[in-house]
Amino acid sequence: MLExxxxxxxYYYExxxxxxxxxxxxxAFGVITPEEYEGITGEAF
Structure with a gap:
């Protein structure tokens, strides 16, 4: 389902x-990038 x-x-955030x-x-743990954080939340990291 989730790649x-x-x-x-x-998905979890939504x-x-x-x-x-x-x-x-x-x-911080390197699982996602700051750019991906922004893509999820709509806010700059």
Whole structure:
């Protein structure tokens, strides 16, 4: 269903299963890029 971490986290964010602080942690750990964070939340990292 979901091809990669970006798609999975975008889906979770849209369902409100993940929040911005959690997504920031994923950027810090290198799971997603700052650009992907912006693509998910609409806000600059």
């Amino acid at each position: 990669n971490d970006f798609e999975r986290l975008k 369902k409100r299963w993940a929040q911005k602080p959690q997504l920031r942690q994923y950027v």
